[in-house]
Amino acid sequence: MATFAKEFLALQDSILLKAYHRDLGATCACGKFAGLYRCAGIEHCFDNSLYCCNCIVQVHSSGSHPFHRIEKWTGSHFEATSLNDLGYLLHLGHHGQPCPNVSSKRSPRSMTIGHTNGYHTLCVHFCACHLTLSEPLQLCNHELFPASMNQPQSAFTFSLLDLYHYITLASKGSLYDFNASLVEMTNPAFPQDHRYYELGRVTRVWTHLASVRRRGQAHGIDDFIPSRRKGSLAIRCPSCPEIHFNVDLAEILSAGPFDL
Numbered sequence: 001m002a003t004f005a006k007e008f009l010a011l012q013d014s015i016l017l018k019a020y021h022r023d024l025g026a027t028c029a030c031g032k033f034a035g036l037y038r039c040a041g042i043e044h045c046f047d048n049s050l051y052c053c054n055c056i057v058q059v060h061s062s063g064s065h066p067f068h069r070i071e072k073w074t075g076s077h078f079e080a081t082s083l084n085d086l087g088y089l090l091h092l093g094h095h096g097q098p099c100p101n102v103s104s105k106r107s108p109r110s111m112t113i114g115h116t117n118g119y120h121t122l123c124v125h126f127c128a129c130h131l132t133l134s135e136p137l138q139l140c141n142h143e144l145f146p147a148s149m150n151q152p153q154s155a156f157t158f159s160l161l162d163l164y165h166y167i168t169l170a171s172k173g174s175l176y177d178f179n180a181s182l183v184e185m186t187n188p189a190f191p192q193d194h195r196y197y198e199l200g201r202v203t204r205v206w207t208h209l210a211s212v213r214r215r216g217q218a219h220g221i222d223d224f225i226p227s228r229r230k231g232s233l234a235i236r237c238p239s240c241p242e243i244h245f246n247v248d249l250a251e252i253l254s255a256g257p258f259d260l
């Protein structure tokens with residue numbers, strides 16, 4: 001602690017620098033407009049440059065960072081805005097580019113998406129090429145888990161669901177408190193209730209699917225070990241003797257009293 005105490009002022013200054021930007025007043029890299037926007041927040045671009053409105057949307061479209069938070073310089077301070085407010089569209093199915101088969105009349109769907117840095121409102125354009133691929137599965141292909149299987153309005157990133165799974169296993173933290181942290185990250189000044197019930201439903205489905213995968217049921221393990229009860233999600237101890245798996249009956253019958 002003493003070694004830190006000597007540097008408290010310098011450390012505090014470097015943290016406070018985040019409230020300011022040394023390039024304020026400069027023009028954006030495109031050379032057309034003033035750089036007033038920056039990527040900030042818990043998850044952000046490593047490049048901390050200031051951009052104009054068009055360029056900051058372009059940087060995040062090409063870098064596929066739809067869940068970064070954006071701030072705008074007002075003249076006296078940075079104010080929270082969002083990629084959605086600046087016109088960002090999330091296109092599914094074409095590496096971030098618009099689907100050539102989407103009708104120009106079809107408007108994007110405004111969705112609430114939960115990520116590890118809170119909730120986001122994003123306008124999503126679904127791909128219209130693959131008629132057999134439903135909207136929920138298109139979302140899953142982009143690692144977004146839908147909150148419902150019928151015209152989903154909300155989704156959660158796979159990263160968020162994995163994070164919750166690890167946190168709840170290690171700390172036994174409740175979903176209510178986990179969601180409260182997400183709500184706080186979304187808008188600390190005016191926290192609003194978000195998708196708690198949807199998150200509860202999705203985490204239960206996510207956990208079930210994980211256990212089906214981990215028990216081998218998703219890979220048809222019953223076909224390889226027919227001696228086990230069909231469809232079982234129980235974990236068998238791999239070193240305990242199990243006939244037809246790691247020992248055969250003759251070996252057990254011929255074993256001495258201390259062999260097993």
Ligand SMILES: [Zn+2]
Nearest residue numbers: 039044045068
């Ligand atoms: Zn960013």
Ligand SMILES: [Zn+2]
Nearest residue numbers: 028030052055
């Ligand atoms: Zn620009």
Ligand SMILES: [Zn+2]
Nearest residue numbers: 099127128129
């Ligand atoms: Zn398409």
Ligand SMILES: [Zn+2]
Nearest residue numbers: 237238239240
């Ligand atoms: Zn065992």
